[in-house]
Amino acid sequence: DTGVSQDPRHKITKRGQNVTFRCDPISEHNRLYWYRQTLGQGPEFLTYFQNEAQLEKSRLLSDRFSAERPKGSFSTLEIQRTEQGDSAMYLCASSPKPRGRPAETQYFGPGTRLLVL
Amino acid sequence: DQQVKQNSPSLSVQEGRISILNCDYTNSMFDYFLWYKKYPAEGPTFLISISSIKDKNEDGRFTVFLNKSAKHLSLHIVPSQPGDSAVYFCAAKSVGKLVFGKGTKLTVNP
Numbered sequence: 001d002t003g004v005s006q007d008p009r010h011k012i013t014k015r016g017q018n019v020t021f022r023c024d025p026i027s028e029h030n031r032l033y034w035y036r037q038t039l040g041q042g043p044e045f046l047t048y049f050q051n052e053a054q055l056e057k058s059r060l061l062s063d064r065f066s067a068e069r070p071k072g073s074f075s076t077l078e079i080q081r082t083e084q085g086d087s088a089m090y091l092c093a094s095s096p097k098p099r100g101r102p103a104e105t106q107y108f109g110p111g112t113r114l115l116v117l
Numbered sequence: 118d119q120q121v122k123q124n125s126p127s128l129s130v131q132e133g134r135i136s137i138l139n140c141d142y143t144n145s146m147f148d149y150f151l152w153y154k155k156y157p158a159e160g161p162t163f164l165i166s167i168s169s170i171k172d173k174n175e176d177g178r179f180t181v182f183l184n185k186s187a188k189h190l191s192l193h194i195v196p197s198q199p200g201d202s203a204v205y206f207c208a209a210k211s212v213g214k215l216v217f218g219k220g221t222k223l224t225v226n227p
Contacts, residue, residue: 004160033214042121042206042217043161056213091160093215104149104168104210108160
């Protein structure tokens with residue numbers, strides 16, 4: 001298996017700009033998750049998809065955030081009108097179908113570090 | 118409020134000795150627990166997991182113990198190696214999503 005990949009690895013933007021991140025999960029993993037991690041904290045759940053359906057969104061995900069997984073493969077996370085408080089590491093994870101390896105195990109990508117100036 | 122707590126921000130041990138990392142949780146609905154290891158500027162790497170119906174799971178040098186009555190789990194690393202130095206996160210599964218603790222920074226001294 002190739003692992004979860006994320007692009008870009010780093011992003012610096014000015015306040016008010018829009019940014020979009022991409023995540024490619026491990027092939028045949030039908031669940032895909034987005035988390036956000038700030039300094040000194042553990043990752044915090046944002047949203048997750050099963051195939052192309054978005055099943056849950058955290059209250060952390062304000063109206064400025066939107067995530068898509070149009071064909072049930074890769075996913076994008078867009079932040080509109082970025083604010084300095086959006087500066088964080090954005091992590092993507094995927095998990096397999098219920099058969100085979102435990103479906104509960106989520107495998108993480110390297111993350112996208114966002115800095116909003 | 119924090120549902121998963123790692124009360125020790127850091128731990129330092131000597132190479133070859135045992136490292137014990139602790140985690141407490143409050144939500145009795147959690148049904149699966151995982152430990153991840155994280156290096157700076159990288160994503161978390163899965164280490165070991167345990168279902169809520171078990172009390173122990175072992176994988177090489179890593180063993181996870183679960184005490185459901187105390188809502189407590191621990192990760193034992195034996196023997197500890199300098200390459201184990203990293204931040205370790207405890208996570209609990211809640212209807213799909215994972216809830217993480219704040220992490221414990223482990224330093225293994227040669």
